Amino acid sequence: MAVAAGSRVLLVAFTASTAAQNLPLPPLPYAYDALEPHIDATTMEEHHSKHHRAYTNKLNAALETLRGDPATKALAKLGIDTLLQRLDQITDSKLRAAVRNAGGGFVNHELFFATMSPDGGGDIVEHAGLNAAIVSAFGTMAMLKRALSLSALEVFGSGWAWLALDRRSDKLVVQSTPNQDTPAMDASTVPLLGIDVWEHAYYLKHQSRRADYIKDWWHVVSWPEVARRYDAARAATGKAEL
Numbered sequence: 001m002a003v004a005a006g007s008r009v010l011l012v013a014f015t016a017s018t019a020a021q022n023l024p025l026p027p028l029p030y031a032y033d034a035l036e037p038h039i040d041a042t043t044m045e046e047h048h049s050k051h052h053r054a055y056t057n058k059l060n061a062a063l064e065t066l067r068g069d070p071a072t073k074a075l076a077k078l079g080i081d082t083l084l085q086r087l088d089q090i091t092d093s094k095l096r097a098a099v100r101n102a103g104g105g106f107v108n109h110e111l112f113f114a115t116m117s118p119d120g121g122g123d124i125v126e127h128a129g130l131n132a133a134i135v136s137a138f139g140t141m142a143m144l145k146r147a148l149s150l151s152a153l154e155v156f157g158s159g160w161a162w163l164a165l166d167r168r169s170d171k172l173v174v175q176s177t178p179n180q181d182t183p184a185m186d187a188s189t190v191p192l193l194g195i196d197v198w199e200h201a202y203y204l205k206h207q208s209r210r211a212d213y214i215k216d217w218w219h220v221v222s223w224p225e226v227a228r229r230y231d232a233a234r235a236a237t238g239k240a241e242l
Contacts, residue, residue, distance in 0.1 A: 038219045081184045120221045124141070137173070147174045148163055149214050153210060158199070192233065
């Protein structure tokens, strides 16, 4: 059946509008092999170009469904963190699960990749505020590493371990989440650093040796980026460093 020229224009405009609303796959701030030898290039490429892309595509599909329903259209306009805090407003259980899993996977991986660096690692945080917060909450950097490593090791199956800021107490906390759940689902908690302990994050190099992967991961943690996120989280609650 022939399609009128005007209809083709409308279709192209609609497609372009939908594409413009889609969330892009966040680019890596370094090359796939930049974290060698601690995290191998093949794992990084698979993890970013396939797994993170899959979460991005599934989230965009879920957002398109939300936009297509007048009852949920407003939810699609929220930022993804806010949307994840309002999952109870999505009444369709399958759509709610899609937003939870794909949305969590999208934001978790963005943070995970952004808080690693080829210049990462170390036991000294050159940021007075974050360093003081670590000492206050854990005593020493070594104790923080022990707490977060243990949390990551104890995740049953797939999930994440986190260093987060509890806005209510203005204290750093260590916690874990299953699957692709994120601390950001609670408006009072801001994730600052997270380690992915799904097997796709480490199995090509470390096989089932999660403990070895965790040890290697500490060598690439970008403390300047963690500090930046810490400052931003405190500024948002009116507690920025003077």
